Amino acid sequence: MEKIQHDVAIIGTGIAGMRAAIAAAEKSDKISIALISKTYPIRCHSVCAEGGINVALREEDSFESHAWDTVKGSDFLADQDAVEFFVKEIPKEILRLDNWGCPWSRTEDGKIAQRILGGHAVNRTVFAADRTGFHIVHTLYERSLRYPSIQKYNEFFVTSLIVEDKEIRGLTAIDLKNGELVVFETKAIILATGGAGRLYGFTSCSHIVTGDGMALAYTAGAPLKDMEFIQFHPTGLVPAGGILISEACRGEGGYLKNKFGERFMSRYAPDRMELAPRDIVSRAIVREILEGRSFEGEHGPYVLLDLTHLGEEKINERLPLIREASIKFAGIDPVNEPIPVRPTVHYTMGGVHASFTETPIKGLFVAGEVACLSIHGANRLGGNALAECLVFGKVSGEKAAEYVLGKMRKEWHVNRETYEKEEKSLSDLLGKEGDESPYEIKKELNAAMERYFGVFRNEDDMKEGVRRIRRLKERYQNISIDDKSNAFNTDLIFTIEVGYMLDLAEIVAIGALNRKESRGAHYRLDYPKRDDVNWLKHTLAYYTKEGPRFDHTPITITKWKPVERKY
Ligand SMILES: Cc1cc2nc3c(=O)[nH]c(=O)nc-3n(C[C@H](O)[C@H](O)[C@H](O)COP(=O)(O)OP(=O)(O)OC[C@H]3O[C@@H](n4cnc5c(N)ncnc54)[C@H](O)[C@@H]3O)c2cc1C
Numbered sequence: 001m002e003k004i005q006h007d008v009a010i011i012g013t014g015i016a017g018m019r020a021a022i023a024a025a026e027k028s029d030k031i032s033i034a035l036i037s038k039t040y041p042i043r044c045h046s047v048c049a050e051g052g053i054n055v056a057l058r059e060e061d062s063f064e065s066h067a068w069d070t071v072k073g074s075d076f077l078a079d080q081d082a083v084e085f086f087v088k089e090i091p092k093e094i095l096r097l098d099n100w101g102c103p104w105s106r107t108e109d110g111k112i113a114q115r116i117l118g119g120h121a122v123n124r125t126v127f128a129a130d131r132t133g134f135h136i137v138h139t140l141y142e143r144s145l146r147y148p149s150i151q152k153y154n155e156f157f158v159t160s161l162i163v164e165d166k167e168i169r170g171l172t173a174i175d176l177k178n179g180e181l182v183v184f185e186t187k188a189i190i191l192a193t194g195g196a197g198r199l200y201g202f203t204s205c206s207h208i209v210t211g212d213g214m215a216l217a218y219t220a221g222a223p224l225k226d227m228e229f230i231q232f233h234p235t236g237l238v239p240a241g242g243i244l245i246s247e248a249c250r251g252e253g254g255y256l257k258n259k260f261g262e263r264f265m266s267r268y269a270p271d272r273m274e275l276a277p278r279d280i281v282s283r284a285i286v287r288e289i290l291e292g293r294s295f296e297g298e299h300g301p302y303v304l305l306d307l308t309h310l311g312e313e314k315i316n317e318r319l320p321l322i323r324e325a326s327i328k329f330a331g332i333d334p335v336n337e338p339i340p341v342r343p344t345v346h347y348t349m350g351g352v353h354a355s356f357t358e359t360p361i362k363g364l365f366v367a368g369e370v371a372c373l374s375i376h377g378a379n380r381l382g383g384n385a386l387a388e389c390l391v392f393g394k395v396s397g398e399k400a401a402e403y404v405l406g407k408m409r410k411e412w413h414v415n416r417e418t419y420e421k422e423e424k425s426l427s428d429l430l431g432k433e434g435d436e437s438p439y440e441i442k443k444e445l446n447a448a449m450e451r452y453f454g455v456f457r458n459e460d461d462m463k464e465g466v467r468r469i470r471r472l473k474e475r476y477q478n479i480s481i482d483d484k485s486n487a488f489n490t491d492l493i494f495t496i497e498v499g500y501m502l503d504l505a506e507i508v509a510i511g512a513l514n515r516k517e518s519r520g521a522h523y524r525l526d527y528p529k530r531d532d533v534n535w536l537k538h539t540l541a542y543y544t545k546e547g548p549r550f551d552h553t554p555i556t557i558t559k560w561k562p563v564e565r566k567y
Pocket of ligand 1: 041047132157204368
């Protein structure tokens with residue numbers, strides 16, 4: 001067995017993972033760091049981020065206002081101590097990235113420009129045109145090259161976390177270029193593996209966003225929190241859905257219109273209109289569709305996002321990617337014509353349960369979309385995800401470094417049995433010759449999630465959805481993997497990812513069925529009101545061989561008592 005030793009392993013080279021690596025390396029050059037990723041680092045999903053990143057920088061803004069908007073946006077499910085810390089830390093990160101060379105868009109007088117996104121009271125979103133994620137990722141990648149203690153393992157697919165006595169010992173990963181299973185012996189692990197948007201088919205998330213880290217942590221014994229809260233972004237490009245038409249379009253002044261030419265948001269959020277939070281705008285669009293006020297096309301229903309009044313110059317300067325993507329993928333130039341859109345799955349509010357990045361497993365830290373810390377509660381505000389990746393990426397890197405430096409035990413070894421068990425389970429999987437195709441199972445999983453766990457949910461549908469997911473889990477036992485080769489076996493990796501997603505889907509589904517109220521992105525037609533008496537609490541899901549076991553934990557309120565959420 002091939003063994004690699006490092007003090008800390010960071011899984012994921014998105015914004016959270018790379019920020020964590022830099023923070024750990026800056027803490028001490030005595031720590032050796034493995035930065036592991038199933039893709040090449042700059043092909044992480046974070047490069048897709050468009051609209052920007054929130055920070056209270058302006059005179060008319062304040063930490064208090066950013067925190068309040070975040071807590072209200074979360075429908076009061078956020079942990080307020082984490083939110084208060086978060087809003088205070090993010091300005092330092094924005095300026096640090098400015099120093100490291102991130103090309104933030106500027107105002108005429110050279111200041112960092114800020115736009116407004118949904119649910120925010122003021123212009124608070126820093127951006128680099130509509131390629132914000134791309135520029136942050138490249139800035140961090142370049143910076144990470146300065147630290148010899150960071151060793152990159154690109155195209156290594158992690159298959160398990162090794163935990164003994166509730167403490168991290170290491171991980172196993174497939175080296176994709178030759179199919180070898182490798183053991184990493186580590187004292188600490190930071191999971192920064194991103195979200196699980198690919199549980200759904202119509203999603204703006206990249207194909208790699210399959211929830212691996214959540215599933216790995218869950219089976220290793222860490223609970224998942226608030227998984228029933230899946231964010232639908234209001235404006236996915238029709239037909240593809242995979243192309244996001246950024247909220248920046250509405251931030252720059254775009255209008256949403258139905259087939260009668262009405263700016264229908266006046267019915268749902270008369271004050272904020274198109275700049276209401278995402279859960280509210282997504283529900284509004286689906287209502288327009290259900291009540292017959294949308295357009296019907298060969299790729300399903302849609303409403304229009306109209307940017308024509310912004311003018312070519314502004315679109316080219318602020319939204320160049322949106323223009324390019326609309327022309328390429330829908331044959332529509334937004335300078336002249338409105339863009340067809342409908343809600344698309346976008347973000348996983350839930351994730352690995354952690355407090356300030358520390359999980360219940362000693363030595364296991366989490367940051368970024370894989371984590372539930374919980375800043376976003378039941379509904380994330382646009383621009384807060386990248387901010388979370390930077391702030392808590394740094395925190396996780398520092399905490400992992402401190403943990404490793406403080407550790408007395410010098411020797412740590414993964415035993416051969418652990419390795420052999422994992423090797424056998426992978427070779428059993430590869431050898432499978434059943435009747436079921438993992439691709440078909442994935443397709444049916446996506447269809448079930450969309451049909452039964454969409455923007456609007458109800459008891460009967462969700463019960464049927466749970467039944468279907470469980471049936472898919474059974475069928476998964478009988479799959480076949482066509483490609484038996486070693487090098488870059490994408491069939492095998494896809495199949496493992498489908499297995500992860502089936503576990504997660506069951507948790508989302510049962511969590512949603514259990515939560516008998518409507519809050520943020522979880523809207524039940526049979527329980528249309530928020531119920532603070534019974535449900536102002538987090539959901540926790542624990543792994544058992546028979547399926548998830550559910551429990552709850554209280555939310556942290558520091559200042560803001562829940563009130564009616566109006567926009
Ligand atoms: C289209 C789009 C636009 C967005 N725009 C914005 C925006 O403007 N502002 C904002 O705040 N948020 C935005 N978001 C959300 C934000 O981009 C993400 O939440 C954030 O980038 C997630 O970063 P991350 O570092 O947690 O993970 P990711 O960037 O998803 O990186 C995950 C990493 O983990 C690795 N990995 C995963 N599984 C494994 C495994 N098994 N083995 C090894 N490696 C693994 C991957 O290779 C990758 O390197 C947007 C999201 C989408 C979909």
